[in-house]
Amino acid sequence: MTTTYAALLRGINVGGTKKLPMADLRTLLAELGHGDVRTHLQSGQAVFTASQGDEGTLAGELSAAIEERFGFPVDVIVRDHAYLKAVAEACPFPAGALEPRQLHVTYFSGPVDPERFAGIDSAARLPEEFRLGDRCLYLYAPDGLGRSKLADELSRPRVTKGLIATTRNWNTVRKLVELTG
Numbered sequence: 001m002t003t004t005y006a007a008l009l010r011g012i013n014v015g016g017t018k019k020l021p022m023a024d025l026r027t028l029l030a031e032l033g034h035g036d037v038r039t040h041l042q043s044g045q046a047v048f049t050a051s052q053g054d055e056g057t058l059a060g061e062l063s064a065a066i067e068e069r070f071g072f073p074v075d076v077i078v079r080d081h082a083y084l085k086a087v088a089e090a091c092p093f094p095a096g097a098l099e100p101r102q103l104h105v106t107y108f109s110g111p112v113d114p115e116r117f118a119g120i121d122s123a124a125r126l127p128e129e130f131r132l133g134d135r136c137l138y139l140y141a142p143d144g145l146g147r148s149k150l151a152d153e154l155s156r157p158r159v160t161k162g163l164i165a166t167t168r169n170w171n172t173v174r175k176l177v178e179l180t181g
Contacts, residue, residue, distance in 0.1 A: 002035065002049040003080050004180045007062055008107055009044030010075040010166040018072050020044070028065055040175055044074075045168075047179045055079060059109075075164040077107050081180035083134070088177050092131040093140045100170040101144045106137040106154065109164035116159050125150040145169070 007029070012020045022039040025046055029037045034048035050058060059078040066074045087105060088095075095103055114132060122129065128150040129140045141148035145167070155165065168176070 002051045004036070004047065004049050005055070005058060005078050005080050006084060006176045006180050007046040007048065007059070008077045008079070008166050008168065009046070009066075010077070010164060012044045012074055013042050018074065020066065020070060020074070022046075024070075025066075028069060029062070032061060032065060038179060040172070040179060044166075045172065045176060047176070056109075075109075075166070077109050077164055077166060079107065081177070084173075084177050084180055087133060087136050088173055090133055092133075092138055093129075095170060098140070098170070100174075102140060102142050103170040104139045104141065104145055104151075104167050105133075105170070105173050106139065106165050106167040108135045108137070108160075111135055112137070112163070117154075119158070120150075120153050122150075125153070130154060139167070 009020070012018045022042060026037045026039055029046055029048050034050050036047070036049045038047045039045060040047065053061070055078040059076040062078070063074055063076040091103070093103055112132060112135065117132070127142055128148055130150060131138045137154065139148070139151060139154065141151060145151050153159070
């Protein structure tokens, strides 16, 4: 039995660094033995099927293969369709009433203890808000991610230490559910 996964690559093709053409990523995933390989946008989303392996192992293999092939490290998170769908369905904000640029999900490589966020003064950042989910964080940023002061606080090393964290806008969250379904 095969499972469909999404690979979320952190920090590629942004600002002229860590250039990784999506065609090359598709080829690499196929060479690793994965099927039905597709990519979405240029910012590091790939969808593929695998008949064996868990999310952590698949992420580690892809990360190592990218570094070997392209010469730079890339953090990778791999999640299956069921997880991606559950994250979208559990959104604590009214996703249908918001512009997709206002809503984001940060995916984490592992569980997140709420204590990591204890030092963030949420009230001082209103109307921006965040909520924790299953290995993810939902961020409502009404002026978009690029202007969000709360997003800056949420991405500081004291918050993300020891975890891979990568953020996607709501359009991409929905598209990954669709592509893995």
